[in-house]
Amino acid sequence: MNCLRNRFVKIALTTVLSLGLYLLAANFSHRGNLVEANSQSQLIAQANRRPSWLAPSPPKFPYFRDRKVVIAKAQKISDGLEAHIKAWFAGKAPPGIPNTLIPKGVDTKEFRNFRLVKPEEITPEQQWAVRPAEKINLKATRGFFPDPNATYLVLPNLLAPFGSKVIVEGEFPHARFFDIQATPSFHPEAYRYRGFGVGEVPIVDVDIDPLPGNVNPFRVDANRNATKRKYRVTFDMAIGNPVDLNPVFRPPHYRAPGNNRMGGSILYQGPWGETKPWGHGLGVWDMGQIWIRYYAPDKAKGSLGGVALPKVYYQFPDGRKYYIQADFEGWENRSNRRIAAKWTAPEDPTKHKGAKTGWFKKFGIFRAIVEGMALEVPWLNLDQEYVRDLDLGVAGRGEDMPPPGNFSVAATECNYINYLLRGMSLGRDKVAVLTGKLPTTPRTRNGEAVMKKAQARYWSITATDTALPEPDGFVGAVLHSVMDDEIITDAQQRYAIVLSRAEDRPKNATASNGVTWVNWGPTTNVTWTLRWMSVYPNWDFGLTPDDRKIGWASDWASKRYDPSIIGQNSHNGVLGEYLPEIHYMTKARFEKLGNSLKPDKIPIWEDND
Template sequence: MFAVVLGFAAAAPVAVGPASSAAAPTADVMTNVACGWSPRIGAATLNIAYPDTFANYWETFLPAVPGTSLTVHGDFPHARYMSFTSYAKQGEVSGSLNDQVIAADSGNVNPFRNGGDRKASAQQYTVRIVAGAPPTQPEANTLYTGDATGLVPIIYRVYRPDIGLDATGGAGLPRLTVTLPDGTNHELSECGATNTALDPHKVYSPRLAQRPTQTTSAREPDWKPATGGGHYPNPDNKYLATVVEPGRVAVIRGMLPTTPATYHEQPIMGSGQVRYWSLCSNNPASTAVATCVVDDETAVDSDGLYTIVVSTSDDRPANTAGDCGIGWLSTDAGSDLLIMRNMLPASDFRQSIQNADPTDPRSSMGSYHPEVHYTSKAEFEATGCPPRKSE
């Protein structure tokens, strides 16, 4: 077993031994695959590579041998989002299929499409992952690994499962079958893929090196757009990132994009300006996440603006607890790197991070750009609670 670090996601591999990118004898292919999906990866398990506390990750591998493919058959999860993504050797995305482009099996329903029936009894799908470059006319429900070599990592993601459900959104993990170049099939067993309980509001210990002490200044932090680069990103997300100064209380305000309501088992899949939004505090030295806030738990004031305080536990203002409508992110143990996610923006939502000017995101995001100012614990507590939008 060996570890693969995934930027803005994390995974633990389930394959052993090297694999050749050239055609290999059929008997050798399966020796490179130990089993199917890895155990669930995330903040409560392997807290590295900036995982979102409201997302869940599993990994498998496909030997990059011409003529080899992986068939994935499962039930759509009851969740906000799901996807399959394959990666090249340096962590670049080589192929991806998300929920909205996956056609359901005959007689079944894809609940993720706009207006989809999230309560439908038949919600099965079948996806193929093929070793090799995509043809001129790619097949439906097929992910191609491109020119990736060796063992190709494939990540299965599930974001924001419905209330009361496990990390798989009540669907279990999809079944995996490897088809070899000679046409024979091998069903892969599970790899002890447990669904560890997770409290998204918990502060998670980085467990690794802490960030060096920084000098303070009066200048407010700048946000920069980020994609995850060559570190195994989710291609459906784009990010804003900044670093707040240690030992200070930062207040972040901005317009919250609308998102589909799913968490409380809503029967119909709605739409929004983005599919998913979150803001997390992370340790840049260990790449661990400390805490995250998510769209459907983030209150807005009468102007539609959220307020989120970023501080150590010792400096946490009292009015960030309870029902005051103010979010809080921990900077304990050097977790002063902030990452904001926008997923799958609507085509007419021009203020998304995806559309942001890399050199000046504020100019293109407008009121959706997160504004930061520093204050003290006492000063912020004196402001009380903001008026709610419904008040």
């Protein structure tokens, strides 16, 4: 569940940038939505300039003039909040926190009634927004681009003064993967504009020491079914570069021992926090978030992995404990709303989704938006330099930035996943086929006693709708998905995944023929997201597509862009057969291949059958 993107939709719904966010998140858009735009192309070309109402001018980076002044203002916000909390402890202030003490930039219509409570007065169910792992229901799809095999917990109103500890207490879930990520320590250059900007500071399952007498079931050869599985993790709210403060905050592995990290709950949003129309204009400040992910919960344990929700509370250096709660029910209900998948007329892929196009590694949500607009809407005259400048000015990110601004992982993304993106469409009576070699992954979902070493921790491909947002912001409906242990492979881990509408399923697309068939669903245009999860060194290998193997040169807007890395539709790139190759043909053509299917003999692209 991407709650931050939900908030952005409400602000940008009427702008072309929101079109880019949801139609072009993987660098591709719905052809039909470009018809009106193309009717204006000659006029715009004659003007020989980019219309400012369609594409914003890149803000200067950094937005502030004096970083010491910005840090002093952040400290003032913290001091005001701390004074109120101490007065409350002394019985001299009410539990309600005035909006004047909330960072100016927080949407106090979305998050209301900030108040102090004792930890024992609040339950975890009141603290977390939950998006459960579940099977796709095309009559009631989930939105905001989730992986349906993952449960997302989001604490959306993290707010505590510098020097406070944020403590998370819970139980290790029965799942394939688990991590906790908190927004970074206050660093003015580390922009955090809603869902855009610098990524979170993580702690991954295997690094968490269990409480005395308990077991961490994610460690090699540990008992996955242990009954005593409690943990306690602490994030200290701090000022400073999160890379300097956290040994863990280093790509590509993001590993460090111990249960303590340095995070932040007072954040700097940059220019779009203060300006309109492209930004919300509420102010440059924001509060933080905590993200917890349970990937592939054990089937018998439910979406929460058979454990209770974790408890969060805050603590002053002198040991006094408290929590700051806010009401966010309406925001959560909108985030978890469901809609039926929409039928759209079949159409063949456009050029940018065609036979020669491979995959793109994601370097942040915002950059994917702008690159998509540049590739699919050429009359906007958005070149690669523009993409780089806008990403730097709005999100504070780029290949020439100092850490953490040059990390591939960005805001609201899992630090242990490498995201590869591609757009795709499906014509009438057509099938799409993915072939390649699947990295080995541990088997866990049937309650296996231990988790074995493998080449990756988790692997999946998920398709989301590319349609414009609904009036309330709903977008990114999940339409189909397949994960590692659902994919049929041969002795060499090679696979053939056939995707089609139910009525177009080829007769030979069966498990007995070594084929994994996936129902495409009723919607024609989708964005595929390949999630390749690695936890070094026990669930990792030499072809993991992390920053060691696939850096900024795999990004279209990079100064050093090299499409041969993963941008071509073949097995000749740096990942070899581990990069899925896309095939496209009629149902009849696939059926002619017979029952003795060999992935390397499947035609690449035959869209004119």
